[in-house]
Amino acid sequence: xxxxxxxxxxxxxxxxxxxxxxxxxxxxxxxxxxxxxxxxxxxxxxxxxxxxxxxxxxxxxxxxxxxxxxxxxxxxxxxxxxxxxxxxxxxxxxxxxxxxxxxxxxxxxxxxxxxxxxxxxxxxxxxxxxxxxxxxxxxxxxxxxxxxxxxxxxxxxxxxxxxxxxxxxxxxxxxxxxxxxxxxxxxxxxxxxxxxxxxxxxxxxxxxxxxxxxxxxxxxxxxxxxxxxxxxxxxxxxxxxxxxxxxxxxxxxxxxxxxxxxxxxxxxxxxxxxxxxxxxxxxxxxxxxxxxxxxxxxxxxxxxxxxxxxxxxxxxxxxxxxxxxxxxxxxxxxxxxxxxxxxxxxxxxxxxxxxxxxxxxxxxxxxxxxxxxxxxxxxxxxxxxxxxxxxxxxxxxxxxxxxxxxxxxxxxxxxxxxxxxxxxxxxxxxxxxxxxxxxxxxxxxxxxxxxxxxxxxxxxxxxxxxxxxxxxxxxxxxxxxxxxxxxxxxxxxxxxxxxxxxxxxxxxxxxxxxxxxxxxxxxxxxxxxxxxxxxxxxxxxxxxxxxxxxxxxxxxxxxxxxxxxxxxxxxxxxxxxxxxxxxxxxxxxxxxxxxxxxxxxxxxxxxxxxxxxxxxxxxxxxxxxxxxxxxxxxxxxxxxxxxxxxxxxxxxxxxxxxxxxxxxxxxxxxxxxxxxxxxxxxxxxxxxxxxxxxxxxxxxxxxxxxxxxxxxxxxxxxxxxxxxxxxxxxxxxxxxxxxxxxxxxxxxxxxxxxxxxxxxxxxxxxxxxxxxxxxxxxxxxxxxxxxxxxxxxxxxxxxxxxxxxxxxxxxxxxxxxxxxxxxxxxxxxxxxxxxxxxxxxxxxxxxxxxxxxxxxxxxxxxxxxxxxxxxxxxxxxxxxxxxxxxxxxxxxxxxxxxxxxxxxxxxxxxxxxxxxxxxxxxxxxxxxxxxxxxxxxxxxxxxxxxxxxxxxxxxxxxxxxxxxx
Ligand code: SF4
Numbered sequence: 001x002x003x004x005x006x007x008x009x010x011x012x013x014x015x016x017x018x019x020x021x022x023x024x025x026x027x028x029x030x031x032x033x034x035x036x037x038x039x040x041x042x043x044x045x046x047x048x049x050x051x052x053x054x055x056x057x058x059x060x061x062x063x064x065x066x067x068x069x070x071x072x073x074x075x076x077x078x079x080x081x082x083x084x085x086x087x088x089x090x091x092x093x094x095x096x097x098x099x100x101x102x103x104x105x106x107x108x109x110x111x112x113x114x115x116x117x118x119x120x121x122x123x124x125x126x127x128x129x130x131x132x133x134x135x136x137x138x139x140x141x142x143x144x145x146x147x148x149x150x151x152x153x154x155x156x157x158x159x160x161x162x163x164x165x166x167x168x169x170x171x172x173x174x175x176x177x178x179x180x181x182x183x184x185x186x187x188x189x190x191x192x193x194x195x196x197x198x199x200x201x202x203x204x205x206x207x208x209x210x211x212x213x214x215x216x217x218x219x220x221x222x223x224x225x226x227x228x229x230x231x232x233x234x235x236x237x238x239x240x241x242x243x244x245x246x247x248x249x250x251x252x253x254x255x256x257x258x259x260x261x262x263x264x265x266x267x268x269x270x271x272x273x274x275x276x277x278x279x280x281x282x283x284x285x286x287x288x289x290x291x292x293x294x295x296x297x298x299x300x301x302x303x304x305x306x307x308x309x310x311x312x313x314x315x316x317x318x319x320x321x322x323x324x325x326x327x328x329x330x331x332x333x334x335x336x337x338x339x340x341x342x343x344x345x346x347x348x349x350x351x352x353x354x355x356x357x358x359x360x361x362x363x364x365x366x367x368x369x370x371x372x373x374x375x376x377x378x379x380x381x382x383x384x385x386x387x388x389x390x391x392x393x394x395x396x397x398x399x400x401x402x403x404x405x406x407x408x409x410x411x412x413x414x415x416x417x418x419x420x421x422x423x424x425x426x427x428x429x430x431x432x433x434x435x436x437x438x439x440x441x442x443x444x445x446x447x448x449x450x451x452x453x454x455x456x457x458x459x460x461x462x463x464x465x466x467x468x469x470x471x472x473x474x475x476x477x478x479x480x481x482x483x484x485x486x487x488x489x490x491x492x493x494x495x496x497x498x499x500x501x502x503x504x505x506x507x508x509x510x511x512x513x514x515x516x517x518x519x520x521x522x523x524x525x526x527x528x529x530x531x532x533x534x535x536x537x538x539x540x541x542x543x544x545x546x547x548x549x550x551x552x553x554x555x556x557x558x559x560x561x562x563x564x565x566x567x568x569x570x571x572x573x574x575x576x577x578x579x580x581x582x583x584x585x586x587x588x589x590x591x592x593x594x595x596x597x598x599x600x601x602x603x604x605x606x607x608x609x610x611x612x613x614x615x616x617x618x619x620x621x622x623x624x625x626x627x628x629x630x631x632x633x634x635x636x637x638x639x640x641x642x643x644x645x646x647x648x649x650x651x652x653x654x655x656x657x658x659x660x661x662x663x664x665x666x667x668x669x670x671x672x673x674x675x676x677x678x679x680x681x682x683x684x685x686x687x688x689x690x691x692x693x694x695x696x697x698x699x700x701x702x703x704x705x706x707x708x709x710x711x712x713x714x715x716x717x718x719x720x721x722x723x724x725x726x727x728x729x730x731x732x733x734x735x736x737x738x739x740x741x742x743x744x745x746x747x748x749x750x751x752x753x754x755x756x757x758x759x760x761x762x763x764x765x766x767x768x769x770x771x772x773x774x775x776x777x778x779x780x781x782x783x784x785x786x787x788x789x790x791x792x793x794x795x796x797x798x799x800x801x802x803x804x805x806x807x808x809x810x811x812x813x814x815x816x817x818x819x820x821x822x823x824x825x826x827x828x829x830x831x832x833x834x835x836x837x838x839x840x841x842x843x844x845x846x847x848x849x850x851x852x853x854x855x856x857x858x859x860x861x862x863x864x865x866x867x868x869x870x871x872x873x874x875x876x877x878x879x880x881x882x883x884x885x886x887x888x889x890x891x892x893x894x895x896x897x898x899x900x901x902x903x904x905x906x907x908x909x910x911x912x913x914x915x916x917x918x919x920x921x922x923x924x925x926x927x928x929x930x931x932x933x934x935x936x937x938x939x940x941x942x943x944x945x946x947x948x949x950x951x952x953x954x955x956x957x958x959x960x961x962x963x964x965x
Contacts, residue, residue: 185437253710282430299726301331348376355595356655360706378633394558400812414575422547478516490569589709620750644671849914
């Protein structure tokens with residue numbers, strides 16, 4: 001289970017030290033054997049006795065302040081609070097009596113005296129916890145017209161776009177304070193003032209955002225009175241139903257309940273049983289569902305008029321004319337004709353397919369099957385190429401498999417230390433970031449942060465190594481040099497489980513801390529201190545994200561981290577491991593499903609004869625005229641390039657936005673514009689939509705069934721909560737329909753339902769995946785639906801899954817050390833472009849911003865592109881805080897609002913890629929590729945900045961709130 005709070009009375013647990021017997025007490029006449037450290041409240045709950053509470057929540061440390069949970073204890077003069085009373089041997093407790101009822105009614109009457117809620121009487125309003133107990137004890141509901149006191153506070157007193165504040169309903173239970181401190185580790189709320197004036201305040205009685213609020217909504221989720229509430233859902237009333245599903249944003253894979261009313265999502269609420277996150281959610285998961293009902297949703301199939309009229313495609317985008325709404329048959333027949341004729345005229349490799357890290361496992365499986373079985377090409381890839389392909393390649397070289405080895409919960413509970421390198425964890429994987437903060441606060445886990453920026457997790461780090469972007473290999477080699485020099489490496493682990501150590505050890509020679517300090521800009525002393533800290537605190541987990549992978553040395557960076565964990569013997573154990581945090585909700589699953597040009601599902605090589613024979617048999621591709629290609633296909637960037645050159649005659653894109661997210665995006669857009677035929681299957685009119693010839697409407701995560709696989713290899717269901725809008729339908733249905741039409745045009749009649757694409761459900765597709773993918777063999781929807789928690793590999797239907805990889809043995813047998821050398825980034829600053837640009841994301845947006853820009857409150861929080869620049873660089877280039885900037889590189893230009901801050905080091909600027917057109921930082925980035933993984937170097941290029949205008953109107957405080965500024 002995840003940590004979901006400081007509850008369970010840690011201090012009291014200590015009093016039941018090991019060796020003491022379990023205390024036995026009596027509650028309402030029933031004998032109870034309590035667990036170590038349990039309170040009377042918890043002991044009562046264990047036998048089904050409900051004791052009323054308000055200030056108490058099981059996730060939070062108990063305070064015993066509201067006194068609603070008072071119980072009678074034999075021999076005691078006064079009733080006592082059950083939430084703080086240890087369940088000790090021999091206690092005899094009574095939880096109900098006339099006296100207790102009178103006391104509880106008195107407590108509630110006192111609370112109601114100062115409680116003002118003009119909306120409580122609405123017949124269509126869910127009871128909060130306070131109102132529940134008011135009704136339970138038969139008290140009259142408060143009536144504002146009869147109130148003896150006047151409201152004391154302004155309603156909606158804080159401008160936070162997500163959390164509504166009405167202190168007239170606050171009972172000072174402090175659950176919000178404890179949730180923010182203990183769950184989120186953010187310390188926004190406290191009690192300010194004294195006596196009668198005491199009230200909950202944010203920061204130093206400022207606004208929540210000025211108090212560094214991350215808008216996660218935990219305070220509202222734990223509030224028992226509605227004093228803090230979800231602003232977007234104040235008047236929605238009672239939901240028709242709750243549907244438990246998985247978040248569509250990041251790879252943490254939080255689950256929550258969609259509250260559905262009249263076919264619309266009206267609120268997201270925490271589901272305490274969520275395997276990864278419990279009650280925790282971040283701002284995107286809790287409040288970022290606006291895109292589902294956005295006007296930009298594509299609701300009917302659309303085709304360009306010139307396609308319908310069989311006229312030639314014009315080179316100029318603006319002259320291509322409008323969309324024409326058509327029926328599904330028309331749209332799919334056009335797509336099938338073009339795909340089939342490309343194959344018939346030019347061969348399968350004249351087609352390229354992009355699968356989607358946003359879509360389900362089942363849909364990604366079908367896209368790669370469409371490529372291989374139907375179209376006869378390995379030209380299938382997706383955006384993992386742009387984020388973690390170097391991780392997959394590097395870890396496969398070290399250990400034989402390329403996924404996160406441990407679990408987030410396991411790291412949060414067991415790691416003595418963590419090296420966080422190239423991961424802005426609290427903004428990009430916020431719930432895991434909060435778990436790491438808890439690990440520091442609760443049990444003193446040591447964090448060594450290696451990041452060029454002073455990101456938020458820095459304040460929880462024992463050491464922050466602020467190295468220059470692009471010097472990761474040198475830094476990690478320097479750490480390992482210092483570890484070996486101090487003889488702190490784990491020779492026994494190395495001898496038993498690894499190979500190639502002697503050569504590797506010799507390769508560290510040139511990476512003395514002094515030389516590494518000169519390369520990285522981190523002091524010698526800090527490098528040595530960090531090395532010793534990491535070696536002295538084991539198990540140590542290495543955590544990384546795209547700060548490591550998106551370099552021309554991406555694979556080298558990953559190899560260096562693999563070396564480090566073998567050197568310290570941190571593999572195959574709780575709290576250790578190699579832990580790449582995957583970006584999008586299902587990028588792990590899209591890779592697992594073989595939406596990559598070199599592997600079938602389960603990372604089975606396309607070159608392997610036996611593997612190919614198995615797939616050919618099930619897919620009915622073993623006839624003389626149908627063959628599965630054995631050479632790897634093209635990658636994302638190569639597919640786009642080849643489409644632009646006319647060598648890809650038909651391009652099919654499922655839910656990806658290359659016109660927004662590719663590096664040197666102007667070039668990518670030119671390629672898309674020149675592509676002979678583009679089919680886009682999407683839920684929204686994305687930046688890629690203008691380049692499409694056919695637009696097929698997709699279904700959002702809330703409108704279909706399927707599974708996502710999170711960053712820790714956990715396969716989880718998404719469930720249909722509402723109907724897809726208009727003519728749109730689940731993407732797996734569309735892909736299967738298209739595949740059947742192409743097969744028919746190619747004159748193929750494969751044998752077997754699976755080969756003929758006759759699927760009745762997403763569940764049936766998963767059954768086919770399980771049959772062909774050893775690591776998913778035991779995964780099926782029924783198991784997931786009944787709550788089985790499955791992390792692959794799951795080799796059989798009765799296997800419980802594998803939370804930790806490489807226990808006792810690496811996938812490849814012995815772990816392999818690799819010699820890795822520092823190489824400069826492809827483009828460094830010079831006289832013309834004197835600043836180093838590094839790129840990333842902000843808390844309130846996600847990737848290309850397609851979804852978050854269509855969720856109004858998220859857009860309100862950060863409405864425009866921002867560029868962080870150091871104060872001395874701002875002075876050097878006459879840039880003022882809040883001024884619009886023009887940023888140029890050798891490839892293009894962008895506009896962004898300046899944030900003058902020392903979060904970035906001198907000489908470095910940081911931009912994000914959430915806004916399109918002139919605001920897109922990918923106008924500037926370079927398409928230089930890692931030679932092995934072919935991942936682009938998004939993290940380093942050279943730029944120049946200039947103020948767009950000096951006029952005061954253009955200068956305002958960036959409205960980017962919270963941690964960005
Ligand atoms: Fe969704 Fe990730 Fe936020 Fe969890 S941390 S709610 S998965 S965006």
